[in-house]
Amino acid sequence: MSTPEKLYEGKAKIIYPTDDPEILLAYFKDDATAFNAQKRGTIQGKGEINNAISSHLFQRLEAKGIPTHYIDCPTANEMRVKRVTIVPIEVIIRNIAAGSLCKQTGIPVGTIIEPPIVEFCYKNDELGDPLLTRERLLLMKLATPEQLEQITQLSLQINQILSEFFNDCGITLVDFKLEFGITSDGQLVLADEISPDTCRLWDQSETDPDRRVLDKDRFRRDLGNVESAYQQVLKRVLEHTSNP
Numbered sequence: 001m002s003t004p005e006k007l008y009e010g011k012a013k014i015i016y017p018t019d020d021p022e023i024l025l026a027y028f029k030d031d032a033t034a035f036n037a038q039k040r041g042t043i044q045g046k047g048e049i050n051n052a053i054s055s056h057l058f059q060r061l062e063a064k065g066i067p068t069h070y071i072d073c074p075t076a077n078e079m080r081v082k083r084v085t086i087v088p089i090e091v092i093i094r095n096i097a098a099g100s101l102c103k104q105t106g107i108p109v110g111t112i113i114e115p116p117i118v119e120f121c122y123k124n125d126e127l128g129d130p131l132l133t134r135e136r137l138l139l140m141k142l143a144t145p146e147q148l149e150q151i152t153q154l155s156l157q158i159n160q161i162l163s164e165f166f167n168d169c170g171i172t173l174v175d176f177k178l179e180f181g182i183t184s185d186g187q188l189v190l191a192d193e194i195s196p197d198t199c200r201l202w203d204q205s206e207t208d209p210d211r212r213v214l215d216k217d218r219f220r221r222d223l224g225n226v227e228s229a230y231q232q233v234l235k236r237v238l239e240h241t242s243n244p
């Protein structure tokens with residue numbers, strides 16, 4: 001069977017149509033980008049690892065009542081998902097200060113954020129995914145006030161579920177990015193992926209600020225051992241998945 005023509009190619013995934021118009025196939029690539037694609041590289045085996053981690057997390061979230069686009073994984077690099085219209089917002093949830101929050105505010109890295117905060121960025125590569133205010137987001141009609149409220153509540157619930165799970169794995173969920181989509185029957189569901197590409201994950205057994213990093217910051221900051229960090233996350237997720 002020939003590979004169907006792709007619908008869309010992003011930085012980390014290629015999306016293909018399937019025979020069912022309501023179902024798409026996401027192919028997870030090994031390509032890595034950072035700083036709005038100014039830095040590019042390959043992380044060996046990343047596609048398979050991120051597909052496996054994302055699928056485990058989506059199944060865990062579904063089991064706890066969070067609607068997601070996840071269907072199943074026909075192969076190691078591929079995930080079947082419900083077709084959605086993506087809400088063009090990147091939702092960032094922060095439990096501990098890191099990354100752009102520290103750069104933009106001067107808050108020291110590692111400061112605990114209690115209660116966690118939810119931020120919104122405009123999903124637009126040309127503009128560099130700028131941070132939005134709620135008012136700008138509504139002005140731009142990127143979501144309705146009701147959708148925004150639902151996205152915020154779902155994001156906080158997801159944060160609680162994932163923070164507890166990663167904690168059981170000996171990993172601190174520092175911050176992460178979510179994307180949401182709307183199905184053809186109007187349901188708001190969690191979409192995209194949840195992986196070391198989209199989360200900051202710190203190993204609780206390490207205190208050294210560089211050695212504890214188990215996520216894409218290893219690639220962004222040239223810390224080395226990127227593949228083994230991603231593998232370590234998958235290993236711990238799998239070890240703790242028998243207990244949903």
Ligand code: C5P
Pocket residue numbers: 090092098099100101129175176177197198199200216
């Ligand atoms: O860069 P910043 O500190 O705002 O990132 C917060 C979190 O969102 C990090 O876990 C990062 O990996 C994730 N993120 C992402 N995709 C983006 C921007 C941020 O996955 N385009």
